[in-house]
Amino acid sequence: MTFSDTLRARLETAQSVCVLTGAGISAESGVPTFRGEEGLWKKFRPEELANFHAFIRNPDLVWEWYAYRRKLIHEVKPNAGHYALVELERRVKEFTLVTQNVDNLHRRAGSKSMVELHGNIERSYCIDCGAIVEELDIDSLTKAPRCVHCGGLVRPDVVWFGEMLPREAFSRAEQAARHCDLFLCIGTSAVVYPAASLPYTAFDQGAFVVEINRERTELSTRAHESLLGAAGEILPQLVSCFSHQEGNTP
Ligand code: BV8
Ligand code: ZN
Numbered sequence: 001m002t003f004s005d006t007l008r009a010r011l012e013t014a015q016s017v018c019v020l021t022g023a024g025i026s027a028e029s030g031v032p033t034f035r036g037e038e039g040l041w042k043k044f045r046p047e048e049l050a051n052f053h054a055f056i057r058n059p060d061l062v063w064e065w066y067a068y069r070r071k072l073i074h075e076v077k078p079n080a081g082h083y084a085l086v087e088l089e090r091r092v093k094e095f096t097l098v099t100q101n102v103d104n105l106h107r108r109a110g111s112k113s114m115v116e117l118h119g120n121i122e123r124s125y126c127i128d129c130g131a132i133v134e135e136l137d138i139d140s141l142t143k144a145p146r147c148v149h150c151g152g153l154v155r156p157d158v159v160w161f162g163e164m165l166p167r168e169a170f171s172r173a174e175q176a177a178r179h180c181d182l183f184l185c186i187g188t189s190a191v192v193y194p195a196a197s198l199p200y201t202a203f204d205q206g207a208f209v210v211e212i213n214r215e216r217t218e219l220s221t222r223a224h225e226s227l228l229g230a231a232g233e234i235l236p237q238l239v240s241c242f243s244h245q246e247g248n249t250p
Pocket of ligand 1: 021022023024025027028033034035036039050100101102118158159160161162163164165186187188189190191192193194212213214215217229230231232
């Protein structure tokens with residue numbers, strides 16, 4: 001892919017980079033996205049599964065759906081797009097990766113400076129006493145487990161629709177969007193708020209906003225550059241344009 005001279009210049013001079021990723025960056029690992037033809041919402045209704053009331057109404061159904069997604073995630077690996085962001089983190093002085101994904105693939109690829117806005121499917125907690133549940137052999141469970149301390153229902157540690165994002169996580173993400181000079185928005189339909197507000201926050205303070213997506217989104221008309229294609233192909237080429245900054249060579 002050829003990049004414009006403006007984009008190249010921005011990549012070479014960027015001092016502070018903020019990246020927002022969505023389900024699209026994991027698509028090439030084999031993880032289904034939410035919207036689009038093969039999306040999860042085509043088969044399942046988010047209202048029935050990704051919200052607290054659905055969980056209280058039918059905890060075993062919701063738990064089974066997350067167990068299915070967790071099992072699928074255990075069978076896949078990070079892809080070239082995830083690894084390109086690990087390399088980018090090594091090359092720039094200030095770097096924050098903000099992900100909407102709950103699939104843990106960025107962490108498995110080796111990303112360090114990262115914010116999980118919507119939680120992580122590998123973690124669970126008790127809705128009554130809040131106890132974090134680690135030791136459960138979750139994959140063998142088909143029913144929503146009960147807390148060993150108080151008997152309360154155990155839920156996945158993900159942010160459902162209608163729930164607040166973790167305060168510290170979102171404020172870190174906002175800070176990064178406010179102070180970056182380059183914002184990369186990768187593999188997201190940019191429709192779920194407040195995560196989708198971050199590229200606009202960056203744009204409004206003068207950052208150069210680049211979108212990488214297989215198709216155009218609501219953000220495409222506002223981004224300075226919209227690169228159409230697969231994240232796993234574009235990102236390695238994009239990252240190779242960043243020169244190592246002193247004090248950051250591995
Ligand atoms: C909140 C986690 C404050 C769990 C998810 C009414 C009542 C309450 C709230 C609202 C309301 N109306 C609107 C809202 C706000 C709501 C919202 O934004 N709704 C939208 C849909 C209109 N937001 C919330 O509820 C948030 N909380 O607002 O709290 C509040 C509280 C009470 C009352 C009012 C307000 C919570 C949002 C978090 C919800 N949790 N999931 C789980 O994963 O199971 S959302 C879900 O969507 C995922 O987390 C996902 O991360 C997120 C965004 O989706 P994407 O990642 O963008 O994925 P998508 O499939 O959409 O797109 C993939 C893209 O990749 C596509 O563009 C595709 O072209 C591209 N692509 C595909 N392959 C590739 C690729 N790109 C590059 N390369 C490829 N190879
Ligand atoms: Zn408990």
